[in-house]
Amino acid sequence: MLSLALKNLIRRPLRNTLTAVGLAVAVAVLACLSAFDHGYRVALGSEVNRMGLQLMLVPLGCPYDAAARVLKGKELEHSLPESAVELARRDPAVAVAAPLLMVAQARPSEGRADMWVGLDESALKLKPWWQAQTGQKWFTVSNSVILGCDAAEVELRSPGDSFYSPETGERFRVEGTLVRSGTSDDSLFFVPLATAQRMFNQPERLTAVAIRLHDPALLREASQRLQNIPGAQVVTLTEMMGTFLNLVGAVRTLLLSIACVALTASVLGVFNTLLAAVVERTNELCIMRAVGASRQQIVRLITTEALLLTMAGSVAGVALALVAGQSVEHLVKQFVPFAPHQRLFSLTTVILLQSVILGMVVGVLAGAYPAWRASRLHPAEALKGE
Amino acid sequence: MFKLRPLAFNIEMSRSLALWGGLAALILGIAVWRISDSSQPTEVPFETENRPPTAAPMCPWREPERDLKLFFPEATHHKIETRILSGKRLELAERLGRPPSGDENALYVYPVYREQTQLGVVLAHRVKGEFGAIELVLAVATNQQVSGLRLQRLREPENVTAALQNPQWLGSFVGKRAESSWQPEHDISDLPPEARVSGAAVTEGVRSLLILLAMADQKEPHH
Numbered sequence: 109m110l111s112l113a114l115k116n117l118i119r120r121p122l123r124n125t126l127t128a129v130g131l132a133v134a135v136a137v138l139a140c141l142s143a144f145d146h147g148y149r150v151a152l153g154s155e156v157n158r159m160g161l162q163l164m165l166v167p168l169g170c171p172y173d174a175a176a177r178v179l180k181g182k183e184l185e186h187s188l189p190e191s192a193v194e195l196a197r198r199d200p201a202v203a204v205a206a207p208l209l210m211v212a213q214a215r216p217s218e219g220r221a222d223m224w225v226g227l228d229e230s231a232l233k234l235k236p237w238w239q240a241q242t243g244q245k246w247f248t249v250s251n252s253v254i255l256g257c258d259a260a261e262v263e264l265r266s267p268g269d270s271f272y273s274p275e276t277g278e279r280f281r282v283e284g285t286l287v288r289s290g291t292s293d294d295s296l297f298f299v300p301l302a303t304a305q306r307m308f309n310q311p312e313r314l315t316a317v318a319i320r321l322h323d324p325a326l327l328r329e330a331s332q333r334l335q336n337i338p339g340a341q342v343v344t345l346t347e348m349m350g351t352f353l354n355l356v357g358a359v360r361t362l363l364l365s366i367a368c369v370a371l372t373a374s375v376l377g378v379f380n381t382l383l384a385a386v387v388e389r390t391n392e393l394c395i396m397r398a399v400g401a402s403r404q405q406i407v408r409l410i411t412t413e414a415l416l417l418t419m420a421g422s423v424a425g426v427a428l429a430l431v432a433g434q435s436v437e438h439l440v441k442q443f444v445p446f447a448p449h450q451r452l453f454s455l456t457t458v459i460l461l462q463s464v465i466l467g468m469v470v471g472v473l474a475g476a477y478p479a480w481r482a483s484r485l486h487p488a489e490a491l492k493g494e
Numbered sequence: 495m496f497k498l499r500p501l502a503f504n505i506e507m508s509r510s511l512a513l514w515g516g517l518a519a520l521i522l523g524i525a526v527w528r529i530s531d532s533s534q535p536t537e538v539p540f541e542t543e544n545r546p547p548t549a550a551p552m553c554p555w556r557e558p559e560r561d562l563k564l565f566f567p568e569a570t571h572h573k574i575e576t577r578i579l580s581g582k583r584l585e586l587a588e589r590l591g592r593p594p595s596g597d598e599n600a601l602y603v604y605p606v607y608r609e610q611t612q613l614g615v616v617l618a619h620r621v622k623g624e625f626g627a628i629e630l631v632l633a634v635a636t637n638q639q640v641s642g643l644r645l646q647r648l649r650e651p652e653n654v655t656a657a658l659q660n661p662q663w664l665g666s667f668v669g670k671r672a673e674s675s676w677q678p679e680h681d682i683s684d685l686p687p688e689a690r691v692s693g694a695a696v697t698e699g700v701r702s703l704l705i706l707l708a709m710a711d712q713k714e715p716h717h
Contacts, residue, residue, distance in 0.1 A: 215647075217557070217646075217647070218647060262620075262627060263626045264620065264621075264626075264627045265626070265627075269622075270624055271626060271649075272626060272649050272650060274649050274650075274651075274652075277651075277652075279625070
């Protein structure tokens with residue numbers, strides 16, 4: 109049965125190949141979507157966990173925009189009074205409250221910005237991965253700078269080197285470079301908080317306060333209390349993660365619709381191919397019936413052809429997703445809100461199998477009518493044709 | 495029951511099965527390989543914990559149109575090529591007077607053309623200035639002489655930047671070759687004391703690039 113089905117498929121190589129390619133593209137799009145969705149969730153969760161904080165105090169305004177800007181290492185339009193740190197530290201649920209001042213200095217000709225971050229020693233408690241790759245892990249003097257590992261590589265700096273901010277005229281001594289964290293911190297320039305405030309003329313102002321609680325279960329009550337700090341609003345990381353996923357979800361729904369249209373078109377392609385094959389082979393099928401083939405055997409034959417065709421298309425689609433997916437990843441990262449630094453394309457075995465099975469199932473469904481029609485042919489039809 | 499199995503049909507079926515089986519095995523093989531490949535850690539395998547940032551990431555050529563107008567006004571297009579130099583490290587070390595750094599195992603070259611005629615090449619390179627990285631763009635004519643130099647990015651103090659961007663100083667590199675003399679004051683214009691460290695880095699960068707280019711263009715001897 110398998111051999112006969114294969115033989116029938118090979119008889120029309122171009123038509124069947126084109127049908128399989130159509131299905132392969134649809135399966136590849138679906139597999140890529142699933143892989144990116146899975147990878148994004150995992151990477152976002154992992155990155156948020158590595159931040160070691162549960163909520164942030166940000167200036168009044170759109171809280172998600174503010175928090176996203178802080179996490180992405182972008183400058184905020186508004187700032188917080190430094191007194192917000194002390195008020196936050198007084199809350200009984202707060203274990204660590206770390207002040208941050210972030211300033212972006214655009215470098216348009218390079219298509220990027222220098223990101224300066226002022227912080228105090230409390231930030232170390234929130235960043236367990238903060239380890240010196242070379243030199244010291246903390247500032248010894250006010251004009252010290254510690255560089256993220258990517259920043260150090262691009263600027264060719266090592267401990268003891270000088271470093272300069274052309275926009276502010278400040279000179280620094282590189283105290284150390286950090287080990288790779290896999291977060292946006294890798295490309296930042298860290299300086300003492302007071303230095304950053306002086307350097308950017310922001311005395312006693314902050315961009316955000318990162319907060320870790322003694323017990324994450326206290327999040328709701330702590331948020332309500334911290335919300336009362338003047339000029340500040342609270343954003344929890346859980347809310348932010350949900351917002352990011354919702355933003356991505358909207359895009360994903362749109363892409364999923366396109367993938368569904370592609371899948372429907374490919375199913376119609378399979379349907380058309382098999383129906384055409386049945387019509388072309390009416391005589392042959394009738395003779396098979398005449399020499400003793402049962403209706404079930406005819407149905408099995410056409411279904412086997414549909415299965416082989418869709419299996420080839422699905423497997424090719426998965427292979428296409430594997431080859432193209434990672435190439436597309438860096439392109440996608442530019443458009444995804446808060447794209448984590450980790451790999452976003454995560455084509456797991458489960459996604460792989462789901463895609464292949466989905467492709468085969470829809471293929472078999474598309475082959476159902478042609479198979480039924482073939483099984484209804486009467487042996488006498490062959491004689492009519494003659 | 496229908497069982498039509500003549501010999502010729504069986505042979506053809508065996509071939510078809512082998513063809514389809516082979517194709518399926520190939521696709522599955524690619525899939526398994528990509529999955530196992532993607533499960534590998536993304537870190538560079540030979541990266542050590544205390545790796546000093548001596549080897550810079552590839553330096554981009556940021557403003558090709560501007561530089562082409564400046565150095566090769568009649569250019570119509572350019573390409574990018576990678577020249578592998580890892581097999582010439584001993585000779586490189588001898589000519590450079592120091593061991594080649596990791597990023598000197600390969601040279602990214604931008605050949606510049608007017609229609610089909612090559613006018614020269616452009617090289618972009620990052621050197622360690624006193625206060626940060628300095629990115630230089632070097633134009634080299636087909637006779638391997640420098641035809642122009644521009645610093646596309648630097649983060650030096652204003653007075654140092656002004657000295658390094660001085661057309662007279664940049665112009666003193668024009669006509670230099672890999673084997674030229676590079677003595678400051680004599681062969682290259684002098685700089686104010688505060689700019690000498692970064693100036694020396696740029697000079698050494700240009701010299702190294704010319705040597706790397708000469709080595710890359712050098713024909714392999716026939717044995």
